[in-house]
Amino acid sequence: xxxxxxxxxxxxxxxxxxxxxxxxxxxxxxxxxxxxxxxxxxxxxxxxxxxxxxxxxxxxxxxxxxxxxxxxxxxxxxxxxxxxxxxxxxxxxxxxxxxxxxxxxxxxxxxxxxxxxxxxxxxxxxxxxxxxxxxxxxxxxxxxxxxxxxxxxxxxxxxxxxxxxxxxxxxxxxxxxxxxxxxxxxxxxxxxxxxxxxxxxxxxxxxxxxxxxxxxxxxxxxxxxxxxxxxxxxxxxxxxxxxxxxxxxxxxxxxxxxxxxxxxxxxxxxxxxxxxxxxxxxxx
Amino acid sequence: xxxxxxxxxxxxxxxxxxxxxxxxxxxxxxxxxxxxxxxxxxxxxxxxxxxxxxxxxxxxxxxxxxxxxxxxxxxxxxxxxxxxxxxxxxxxxxxxxxxxxxxxxxxxxxxxxxxxxxxxxxxxxxxxxxxxxxxxxxxxxxxxxxxxxxxxxxxxxxxxxxxxxxxxxxxxxxxxxxxxxxxxxxxxxxxxxxxxxxxxxxxxxxxxxxxxxxxxxxxxxxxxxxxxxxxxxxxxxxxxxxxxxxxxxxxxxxxxxxxxxxxxxxxxxxxxxxxxxxxxxxxxxxxxxxxxxxxxxxxxxxxxxxxxxxxxxxxxxxxxxxxxxxxxxxxxxxxxxxxxxxxxxxxxxxxxxxxxxxxxxxxxxxxxxxxxxxxxxxxxxxxxxxxxxxxxxxxxxxxxxxxxxxxxxxxxxxxxxxxxxxxxxxxxxxxxxxxxxxxxxxxxxxxxxxxxxxxxxxxxxxxxxxxxxxxxxxxxxxxxxxxxxxxxxxxxxxxxxxxxxxxxxxxxxxxxxxxxxxxxxxxxxxxxxxxxxxxxxxxxxxxxx
Numbered sequence: 001x002x003x004x005x006x007x008x009x010x011x012x013x014x015x016x017x018x019x020x021x022x023x024x025x026x027x028x029x030x031x032x033x034x035x036x037x038x039x040x041x042x043x044x045x046x047x048x049x050x051x052x053x054x055x056x057x058x059x060x061x062x063x064x065x066x067x068x069x070x071x072x073x074x075x076x077x078x079x080x081x082x083x084x085x086x087x088x089x090x091x092x093x094x095x096x097x098x099x100x101x102x103x104x105x106x107x108x109x110x111x112x113x114x115x116x117x118x119x120x121x122x123x124x125x126x127x128x129x130x131x132x133x134x135x136x137x138x139x140x141x142x143x144x145x146x147x148x149x150x151x152x153x154x155x156x157x158x159x160x161x162x163x164x165x166x167x168x169x170x171x172x173x174x175x176x177x178x179x180x181x182x183x184x185x186x187x188x189x190x191x192x193x194x195x196x197x198x199x200x201x202x203x204x205x206x207x208x209x210x211x212x213x214x215x216x217x218x219x220x221x222x223x224x225x226x227x228x229x230x231x232x233x234x235x236x237x238x239x240x241x242x243x244x245x246x247x248x249x250x251x252x253x254x255x256x257x258x259x260x261x262x263x264x265x266x267x268x269x270x271x272x273x274x275x276x277x278x279x280x281x282x283x284x
Numbered sequence: 285x286x287x288x289x290x291x292x293x294x295x296x297x298x299x300x301x302x303x304x305x306x307x308x309x310x311x312x313x314x315x316x317x318x319x320x321x322x323x324x325x326x327x328x329x330x331x332x333x334x335x336x337x338x339x340x341x342x343x344x345x346x347x348x349x350x351x352x353x354x355x356x357x358x359x360x361x362x363x364x365x366x367x368x369x370x371x372x373x374x375x376x377x378x379x380x381x382x383x384x385x386x387x388x389x390x391x392x393x394x395x396x397x398x399x400x401x402x403x404x405x406x407x408x409x410x411x412x413x414x415x416x417x418x419x420x421x422x423x424x425x426x427x428x429x430x431x432x433x434x435x436x437x438x439x440x441x442x443x444x445x446x447x448x449x450x451x452x453x454x455x456x457x458x459x460x461x462x463x464x465x466x467x468x469x470x471x472x473x474x475x476x477x478x479x480x481x482x483x484x485x486x487x488x489x490x491x492x493x494x495x496x497x498x499x500x501x502x503x504x505x506x507x508x509x510x511x512x513x514x515x516x517x518x519x520x521x522x523x524x525x526x527x528x529x530x531x532x533x534x535x536x537x538x539x540x541x542x543x544x545x546x547x548x549x550x551x552x553x554x555x556x557x558x559x560x561x562x563x564x565x566x567x568x569x570x571x572x573x574x575x576x577x578x579x580x581x582x583x584x585x586x587x588x589x590x591x592x593x594x595x596x597x598x599x600x601x602x603x604x605x606x607x608x609x610x611x612x613x614x615x616x617x618x619x620x621x622x623x624x625x626x627x628x629x630x631x632x633x634x635x636x637x638x639x640x641x642x643x644x645x646x647x648x649x650x651x652x653x654x655x656x657x658x659x660x661x662x663x664x665x666x667x668x669x670x671x672x673x674x675x676x677x678x679x680x681x682x683x684x685x686x687x688x689x690x691x692x693x694x695x696x697x698x699x700x701x702x703x704x705x706x707x708x709x710x711x712x713x714x715x716x717x718x719x720x721x722x723x724x725x726x727x728x729x730x731x732x733x734x735x736x737x738x739x740x741x742x743x744x745x746x747x748x749x750x751x752x753x754x755x756x757x758x759x760x761x762x763x764x765x766x767x768x769x770x771x772x773x774x775x776x777x778x779x780x781x782x783x784x785x786x787x788x789x790x791x792x793x794x795x796x797x798x799x800x801x802x803x804x805x806x807x808x809x810x811x812x813x814x815x816x817x818x819x820x821x822x823x824x825x826x827x828x829x
């Protein structure tokens with residue numbers, strides 16, 4: 001498939017090109033919905049579709065008013081503030097606990113390893129609605145329902161599996177003789193960890209932290225049940241906005257979030273390249 | 285090592301046997317790794333596993349009936365639900381006390397709501413009776429008061445019912461007003477001689493102190509307490525003999541008067557307040573659901589119900605859950621198949637292209653993967669609306685008329701399109717990682733042996749990609765059957781899943797037990813699927829991005 005041989009029959013040629021067209025259409029399906037909201041968010045009208053002025057590329061058809069609304073409306077600003085206070089706390093908790101556990105799990109001779117792994121990964125597998133239901137029942141028993149810490153703890157629990165998976169993946173390629181060498185040269189375990197192990201697994205930790213962050217930042221089901229009105233996050237605000245169909249400000253928020261995703265994706269890609277380069281696996 | 289003989293034990297430098305030293309080192313290492321894992325394990329146990337178990341517990345838990353109507357439930361055990369007759373007067377008397385207490389705590393409406401899940405109409409029965417229950421014992425209260433005005437004085441009751449120690453404590457407290465009033469304690473004499481009265485008066489005192497912040501010394505008891513006193517005195521005319529002083533005199537006077545009292549049948553009062561209390565069927569429901577644990581929620585989740593005659597299916601028009609499970613399953617299968625159909629060519633292309641092109645194209649897959657779920661759902665909401673972009677384009681190119689705009693949202697079509705888009709990366713990524721490892725030499729070998737392009741693909745390439753299909757399909761399917769947000773926003777009524785029903789029961793109908801039972805069933809399905817996933821791929825091989 002990589003290249004069309006010169007002896008290809010007309011039928012093969014037709015298939016070769018039509019296959020590429022099909023793939024192009026599927027890529028279009030993947031990307032188009034995300035990209036379409038960006039121009040729509042500059043709509044001067046309160047419509048969710050292109051106005052004739054926009055199609056004529058008339059500057060009057062475009063405006064920043066939905067962005068303005070987002071940055072001035074107190075309820076959106078409160079939601080933004082809640083999101084940026086909840087997600088980092090959950091990320092730090094998930095990353096610290098997850099990294100320690102991943103290092104523990106990567107050692108040989110861990111008893112009940114697969115059972116422990118299954119428990120630790122479970123927040124990723126159980127459907128969110130079930131986690132949300134269980135946490136809602138349980139947290140209201142112990143008075144955490146509707147509190148900031150309740151949401152942070154829940155989001156941290158949901159984020160840890162991602163940290164474990166990414167850090168474990170980096171540790172698979174980690175040469176344990178380096179730790180032994182450090183110990184041999186007189187370093188205590190803590191020094192070994194920070195001077196030898198940490199710099200090498202840091203890409204895994206950072207990408208795990210990014211996953212944990214995005215899990216919390218995008219999460220809506222759990223916060224919808226666990227939070228009270230004062231914990232309303234951006235996705236929650238978007239969810240209620242979409243359900244009640246209030247304003248195209250949602251599209252402005254969505255466009256900003258696409259920009260955040262692109263930034264995150266870039267960071268991750270750079271990290272991946274760095275770790276491949278360090279291990280000499282670079283594709284060149 | 286040749287000089288080591290069988291009776292010589294290898295030792296470390298400080299003389300310990302090597303075997304023991306090794307075992308110790310291993311043990312220390314094992315302990316160290318457990319110490320590293322422990323914080324997270326405890327954290328997940330508390331914040332995640334415990335809530336899941338709480339949900340499992342709630343799906344069978346049913347203590348509300350026996351907690352709200354403890355006296356009634358005990359007496360109902362003797363009653364034969366199959367007889368078709370209502371229970372005797374004693375059960376109604378017990379119900380009078382239970383409901384009196386429950387209505388003060390405002391718990392009778394919760395109980396009514398709970399029982400209403402099993403039989404419609406019970407909720408309003410409890411609610412309406414609760415409003416009138418305080419008057420049921422009035423006839424007794426009036427007669428006691430007419431007999432001796434002392435019965436209207438709260439202090440008469442305190443002296444009769446409270447233990448001496450409490451009265452002393454209370455007086456000390458009343459003088460200093462320091463902190464809360466001491467918790468009311470019944471006197472043993474009263475409990476022995478006037479059991480029913482003591483029981484309900486104790487409940488009355490507890491309610492006053494805990495809920496109202498009042499003192500039993502300031503409040504006249506409920507009418508139900510007078511009814512209980514009448515009952516006790518009628519049962520035990522010698523009750524006064526264990527009391528002394530004014531208490532004994534008051535009681536002796538009351539015992540003599542009691543046979544002349546006008547009485548009220550609680551049964552008649554209840555049936556008078558609400559016809560439902562004369563229906564043996566309602567009593568049967570209370571009896572059926574009086575145990576602390578019930579399979580009732582699970583039966584409801586399977587459209588069945590527990591009746592006094594045993595298990596039966598709900599009436600045809602009330603069967604919704606089996607259909608909803610079926611639809612969740614069906615839509616998830618359709619979504620998985622569409623993901624496979626769209627994902628396979630993309631993964632194939634990515635695997636076949638040189639790495640520098642495929643890495644670029646992979647970004648087109650990863651961008652949607654990293655974009656917020658709500659962003660993607662809002663995009664589809666915008667695109668699929670009747671006044672949305674797709675319909676506009678179709679009208680513009682003349683494929684449909686303005687009047688004939690397609691309805692693609694708020695139905696199953698909307699759910700399928702949006703969820704296929706959202707879950708497609710989860711199909712492509714595992715497929716791609718498997719296809720990357722398929723060596724192109726096999727296909728070339730097949731072709732050089734005379735296979736056509738199709739045969740080479742179908743007989744050689746495709747079988748090698750099956751593990752990827754399995755992994756991707758199960759992953760997408762697991763994610764699909766538990767989805768909530770997208771169906772809620774674009775599914776309307778015909779495109780919603782079982783998760784939406786769970787959410788509905790948690791936040792709107794407040795039938796938490798049923799929500800927990802539905803959640804448990806869904807959880808079991810997901811765990812079974814996940815075990816299959818673990819067999820095919822292994823938890824350790826879950827790759828992200």
